[in-house]
Amino acid sequence: MACGSKELVFVYGTLRSNASNAFRMKGGELKGVRCVRGHLYQISWYPGLVLDPAGGFVVGEVWEVSKELLNRLDEFEGLPEGAEEGDEYRRVRVEVDVLPEIRGTPEWEQFGGTEDLGEVWVWEWKGDANRATEVGSGDWLDVESPPQKPIFTGIGCAGVLAFTIGVQYLLGIVVDLLPKVAWAEGVDFGVHHAGVLAALCLGGFSLRMAVRRREPGQVFQILMGLSLLFLGFQCIIGIIVVLSTLLSAAFS
Numbered sequence: 560m561a562c563g564s565k566e567l568v569f570v571y572g573t574l575r576s577n578a579s580n581a582f583r584m585k586g587g588e589l590k591g592v593r594c595v596r597g598h599l600y601q602i603s604w605y606p607g608l609v610l611d612p613a614g615g616f617v618v619g620e621v622w623e624v625s626k627e628l629l630n631r632l633d634e635f636e637g638l639p640e641g642a643e644e645g646d647e648y649r650r651v652r653v654e655v656d657v658l659p660e661i662r663g664t665p666e667w668e669q670f671g672g673t674e675d676l677g678e679v680w681v682w683e684w685k686g687d688a689n690r691a692t693e694v695g696s697g698d699w700l701d702v703e704s705p706p707q708k709p710i711f712t713g714i715g716c717a718g719v720l721a722f723t724i725g726v727q728y729l730l731g732i733v734v735d736l737l738p739k740v741a742w743a744e745g746v747d748f749g750v751h752h753a754g755v756l757a758a759l760c761l762g763g764f765s766l767r768m769a770v771r772r773r774e775p776g777q778v779f780q781i782l783m784g785l786s787l788l789f790l791g792f793q794c795i796i797g798i799i800v801v802l803s804t805l806l807s808a809a810f811s
Contacts, residue, residue, distance in 0.1 A: 566629050567679040569595060569655055571619030572606040572699045574632070579604075579703060583635060587622040590676060593655035594618050599699065600684065600691035606699045607684025607691065610653060617697040621655055621676050629680070636682045648682040655679055 567590065573580040576589065597610040599617045608617055624632065630640070638645040655676055694702055 565623050565625060567676060568622050568624055568629065568632065569593060569619050569653065569679045569681040570622060571595075571599065571608050571617055571681070573604075573703065574635075575620050575700065578700065580635070583632065584622055584624075584628075586628050587624040590621040590623055592618065592658065593621050593676065594658050594697070595653050595655055595681065598688065599694040599697050600686075600688055601694055601702055602684070602686065602691050604703075606694065606702070607648075607686055608681065609688060610651070610681075610683055615697050616658060618658065618699075619655075619681075621679055632682075638682075644685075647686060648684055650680050651683050652678045653681045653683075 568587075570584070572578065574584055575581060576584075594616040595608070595610065596612050597608050597614040597617050600607045600609065633642075633650065634640070636645065636648045636650070638648065638650060643650045655678075
C-alpha cells in the first residue's frame with residue numbers, strides 16, 4: 560500500500576529494530592509488528608523469506624519509507640536500479656497481519672494492531688531452500704544476537720584519536736626538520752612515526768572487532784574513512800622527510 564509519496568515495506572531480518580542493519584531504516588517510520596505466511600531460512604548471517612499461504616507465521620516489522628529510502632533498500636537487497644527483481648531477492652506485494660497470539664490482547668494496540676496496513680512490499684528470497692536452514696520460530700531475532708555494548712568501538716575511537724593527535728605532532732616535527740635535515744632528527748621522527756602507526760593499528764583492529772561483535776556500524780565507517788584520509792596525508796609527509804634526509808646525506 561502506497562501512502563502518497565511513501566511506501567510500506569515488511570522487513571523480517573537484519574533490517575529489523577535491534578538487528579545488525581537496523582540503522583539502514585533511518586528516515587523511515589515504524590508502523591507496527593506484523594507477520595506473513597511463509598518460511599524463514601538462515602542463508603548465512605542474513606535470512607531469506609519464502610512466501611507460502613500454507614506456511615507458518617514469519618515475524619517482522621512494517622515501515623513507512625520514502626521512495627529514496629526504498630531505492631536504497633533495493634540496492635542493499637541486490638536489486639538493480641529501477642528493477643523489482645535481483646539475483647537473490649525479488650520485491651513483491653504481500654498481505655500482512657497481526658500475530659495471532661497478541662490479537663485482542665493489551666499488546667495489540669501497542670504493536671499497531673488496530674491499523675489495517677493491507678498489502679506491503681517485501682523482499683522474497685529466490686534461493687534453494689534445501690541448501691538453507693529453516694528458522695522454526697519464524698523470528699530472525701531468535702537467531703541474531705542483539706547489538707553488543709560498544710566496548711571495542713570506544714577503544715577504536717581512542718586509537719584513532721591518538722593517531723590524529725600524533726599526526727598533528729608530527730607536522731610540528733616536520734616543520735623543524737626540513738630546514739636542517741639530520742640523521743638524528745630523522746630517527747626521532749621515525750620513532751614518533753611508529754608510535755602514530757601503532758595507534759592507528761590499535762584503532763583499526765578494535766573497530767574491526769566492533770563490527771564482528773555487531774557494535775554500532777556507522778561509527779566504524781566514519782572513523783575508518785577519517786583514518787585512511789589521515790594515513791594518506793601522513794604517508795606523503797613521511798616520503799618527503801625520508802627523501803629530504805637521503806638527499807641531504809648524499810650531498811653533504
